[in-house]
Amino acid sequence: MLDNIFKFKENGTDVKTEVIAGITTFLAMAYILGVNPTMLADGGMPATGVFFATAISSGIACIIMGLVAKYPVGLAPGMGLNALFTYTIILAMGNPWETALAAVFVSSIIFLLITISGLREAILNIIPVDLKLGIGAAIGFFLAFLGLKGAGIIIDDPSTLVAMGNLLSAPALLALIGILITLIFYVQKVPAAVFFGMVITAFIGLVMSLFGFGAGDMLMPAIPQQIITTNFDWSLFGGFLRGFGHLFSNIPNLIMMVFSLVFVTFFDTTGTLISLGRQCGFIDENGQAVGIEKAFLSDAVGGIIGSVVGTSTVTAYVESATGIGMGAKTGLAAVVTGILFILSIFFAPIVLSLFTSSVTAAALVIVGILMIGQLKDVQWDSIVIASAVFMTIIMMILSYSISLGIAWGFVIYAVATIATGKYKEMSWGIWVLAIVFIIYLFFGL
Structure with missing residues (x-):
């Protein structure tokens, strides 16, 4: 039955390979279970609710990708998109989180319509490639800045706006240790480097707390009781419905929120899926990725599911390349990844207790480092391109938006x-x- 669905022989793979690859992809992506609740909690959302929303939406989206598109690609709330959701839409623009979820729902519907209508190629040709690369890299810098700030490595200063914090303070020291450990893992090409780096950092944090050198909000006495009393928090489910009233009360605000979400989602997803499709060998005689439209469709549906259950935009993860590297060529790998995400809801107390901002800082910094790699393909010899990319990066960080x-x-x-x-x-x-953005910058609409 599985062979009829996933065509293992035709794709030159087997069940064992796909299952192992699916587990590998999950481990490479699992850091989002700790990072996403931490980031969205900054926007006023309950961390426990975000954890369950992250696990459930990721699990369902992965399974849809595996069964519909047959791609071995994992999906979860996107890094960068969660930062846009919290620090721009909620905090900078002053929207309630319910409104932000409503904006995610609308943007995912638009992305779905773009996919169904076949407008994707036309839109891709409108935006210069270098601007796409610059924006992706800028988000990487922004994520790293968020991680360093959250851990206390970078602090605010009345004289210079920002300064380096006390590296010997428990949160900063733990974050620094975690960043170095995770970086070493990546250099050594350890599979699921970010996840295992976070786990080891969390363990070190526990040891520090045990010896009275508390790191962040880790409290040893609370952990055993939390593990015993696992409560499923569905408080965010359907919250996007309450946000529609506020969403449509300010049309310029609505346009900017939805445009930003669609823009980042569109180009992030396009680059990720096309790259992973080629890595899988899903290329026809014309050099096009076979079945890519179904993959885009699955991704768009994943975004809708995420907004309904209560999290930022769900999208394809480039970390799926780890599973593909293990031999994944069918959707079974994605289904396995999805099942593991759903099962992870039973480990919520452990994750939420251990993965503090000091622990998740490593993930934000390392993901940021990986994202800025796009800058190597920018045409730096063009002053037009160089100035636009530079201003994108510097203003995204300094404006915190x-x-x-x-x-x-x-x-x-x-x-x-x-x-x-x-x-x-x-x-x-x-x-x-350009005209829309000039109005936005000068009049703040």
């Missing part, structure tokens, strides 16, 4: 292009976006 960083990048790109006299080469989409 992903959408503001994107806005600065487009505006600078348009102005610099016009200054070179090549304004006729700009697509109509760039003109429209």
Whole structure:
């Protein structure tokens, strides 16, 4: 029966290989179970509820990807998208988390319509490749900054705005140890380096707490009781419905929220799925990834599910490459990954007790390092490109806003292009976006 569904022989694989690959992908992605609750809690959402929403939405989305698209790709709330959700849409723009969930729902519907209508290729051709790369790298810098700030390695300073914190303080020291351990694991090509780095860091944090050198909010006495009394928190389920009233009360605000979510989701998902499809060997004679539209469809549905159960946008994870590297070629690997995500809800007390901001800092910094690798493909010899990418990165960090960083990048790109006299080469989409972003930057709509 499984062979009829996943066609193991046709794809040159077997059940054992797919199961092992699915487990490997889960371990590579499992850090999100600790990171996502920590980040969304900063936006006022209950960490326990976010954990269950993360596990359930990731599990369902992975299973849909495996059964519908037959791709060995895992899905979960996206890194970068959760930062956009919390620090831009909720904190910077002043929206309740219910409104942010409603925006995720609307943006996922739009992404679904883009996929069904076949507009994906047309949209891809509107935005310059270098701007896409710059935005992806900028989000990487932003994630690393969030991790360092949350752990106390970077602190606010009335004289210089930011400064380095006391590295001998328990939270900062634990985070620094975790970053170094995880980096060593990555350099040594240890599978699921981020996850195992977090686990070891959490264990070190427990030892520090045991000897009276408390790190963050880890409290040894609370852990045994929490493990015994596992409570399923469904308080976020359907919360997006309460956000629709506020969402449509301010149309300019709505446009900026939804555009930012669709933009980041679209290009992040496109790059990830096409890359993973090629790695799997799903390429036809024309060089196109076979079945990629079903994969995009599954990804869009995953985003809708995430908003319904109560988390930021669910999307495909590049960490799926670890499972593909283990030989995964069918959707069974994704199904196995999904089942493990669902089973992880029974470990909520352990994860929420151990994975504090000091522990998750390592994941944010390492993921940030990986994301800035995109800069190597930017045309730095072009002052137009260099200035737009630079302003995207610096303003995203300093303004503490992903959408503001994107806005600065487009505006600078348009102005610099016009200054070179090549304004006729700009697509109509760039003109429209530049005007919209100028209004956004100067009038704060």
